Amino acid sequence: xxxxxxxxxxxxxxxxxxxxxxxxxxxxxxxxxxxxxxxxxxxxxxxxxxxxxxxxxxxxxxxxxxxxxxxxxxxxxxxxxxxxxxxxxxxxxxxxxxxxxxxxxxxxxxxxxxxxxxxxxxxxxxxxxxxxxxxxxxxxxxxxxxxxxxxxxxxxxxxxxxxxxxxxxxxxxxxxxxxxxxxxxxxxxxxxxxxxxxxxxxxxxxxxxxxxxx
Amino acid sequence: xxxxxxxxxxxxxxxxxxxxxxxxxxxxxxxxxxxxxxxxxxxxxxxxxxxxxxxxxxxxxxxxxxxxxxxxxxxxxxxxxxxxxxxxxxxxxxxxxxxxxxxxxxxxxxxxxxxxxxxxxxxxxxxxxxxxxxxxxxxxxxxxxxxxxxxxxxxxxxxxxxxxxxxxxxxxxxxxxxxxxxxxxx
Numbered sequence: 001x002x003x004x005x006x007x008x009x010x011x012x013x014x015x016x017x018x019x020x021x022x023x024x025x026x027x028x029x030x031x032x033x034x035x036x037x038x039x040x041x042x043x044x045x046x047x048x049x050x051x052x053x054x055x056x057x058x059x060x061x062x063x064x065x066x067x068x069x070x071x072x073x074x075x076x077x078x079x080x081x082x083x084x085x086x087x088x089x090x091x092x093x094x095x096x097x098x099x100x101x102x103x104x105x106x107x108x109x110x111x112x113x114x115x116x117x118x119x120x121x122x123x124x125x126x127x128x129x130x131x132x133x134x135x136x137x138x139x140x141x142x143x144x145x146x147x148x149x150x151x152x153x154x155x156x157x158x159x160x161x162x163x164x165x166x167x168x169x170x171x172x173x174x175x176x177x178x179x180x181x182x183x184x185x186x187x188x189x190x191x192x193x194x195x196x197x198x199x200x201x202x203x204x205x206x207x208x209x210x211x212x213x214x
Numbered sequence: 215x216x217x218x219x220x221x222x223x224x225x226x227x228x229x230x231x232x233x234x235x236x237x238x239x240x241x242x243x244x245x246x247x248x249x250x251x252x253x254x255x256x257x258x259x260x261x262x263x264x265x266x267x268x269x270x271x272x273x274x275x276x277x278x279x280x281x282x283x284x285x286x287x288x289x290x291x292x293x294x295x296x297x298x299x300x301x302x303x304x305x306x307x308x309x310x311x312x313x314x315x316x317x318x319x320x321x322x323x324x325x326x327x328x329x330x331x332x333x334x335x336x337x338x339x340x341x342x343x344x345x346x347x348x349x350x351x352x353x354x355x356x357x358x359x360x361x362x363x364x365x366x367x368x369x370x371x372x373x374x375x376x377x378x379x380x381x382x383x384x385x386x387x388x389x390x391x392x393x394x395x396x397x398x399x400x
Contacts, residue, residue: 002384002385002386003385003386003388021235023233023236023387023393024235024236024239024240026387027236027240027385027387027395028239028243030385030397031240031243031244031357031397032243057385149243191269193238193239193242195235195238207235209239211239211242211243213242213245213269213270213271
């Protein structure tokens with residue numbers, strides 16, 4: 001039996017309101033039999049850890065590419081995040097590649113890789129401004145495999161009051177949401193599914209998933 | 215009860231009870247044609263599966279089978295017949311088959327099952343009997359799940375049953391109430 005999560009991170013992360021997202025993020029690469037995952041934004045490394053655990057469940061060697069603009073980031077609980085993640089990746093036997101710099105530039109700089117290994121799962125979670133999210137979607141799209149799925153974070157902010165979140169766009173839907181919708185307008189083969197917790201109980205920021213349904 | 219509301223046009227869920235998102239997308243991502251669930255409860259998963267099947271192509275060719283003895287109340291609170299009436303009133307374009315039968319003694323005669331969701335009695339023996347009843351009807355890459363698989367002693371029945379039935383080869387998602395999950399062909 002395999003348990004998930006193997007690596008509790010913080011008390012907040014363990015709360016139930018994130019449970020379904022985490023479970024889906026963990027199971028998606030397994031269901032897709034994903035060889036390569038790409039994510040933009042390292043943040044505190046939450047999603048990175050989930051994807052590493054997920055890829056470790058699969059039989060042959062898999063790889064996770066994390067695109068992060070900052071050369072180093074720290075967390076009060078785990079210290080230097082890249083160092084911590086690298087250790088976890090090694091323990092799990094998963095290849096982790098941290099690509100620093102602007103994602104829409106660095107992904108092009110290593111495009112030779114994508115000629116050999118297309119991306120099966122793309123997770124968008126770097127700067128949440130409309131232009132950046134849309135640019136990431138359009139820049140990464142050519143490198144996606146036929147079975148690829150795209151997920152975006154922070155598409156909905158239940159408690160947003162318009163004053164303290166730079167990526168909010170109008171009311172609850174964020175710029176991330178509108179960027180994804182714009183992308184789908186130009187690529188109608190993708191169908192979007194947006195999930196939020198809008199009952200005011202949790203400040204759960206919501207996820208969006210793009211799937212090419214059969 | 216918090217009804218699950220959804221906007222079919224935008225595919226935006228507003229209620230988001232635990233696991234609903236997960237169950238919904240599992241159905242979409244596996245392009246499920248046939249789903250079997252045991253236990254009606256409040257009808258939450260029933261509606262999740264019906265709405266997800268309805269958002270795949272040719273929903274009229276997709277089926278959800280729900281095994282439940284429609285008598286009395288779920289959790290001692292929710293009138294089962296009212297739940298059935300509510301679900302039916304939604305007129306989902308996919309097919310719903312309510313099987314008035316004990317799921318541990320199920321006699322299934324539908325197409326091969328893509329997703330089997332066990333959510334009736336969660337004790338070890340019931341889950342084992344359900345697995346035995348449906349295992350020969352599973353698609354080669356079918357997904358089998360059991361709810362309430364992690365936490366208190368009462369929630370360890372499904373975990374123990376999966377441990378034995380699948381010889382330890384399954385995943386236990388520990389978030390929330392816990393979900394034991396197995397994909398066939400692994």
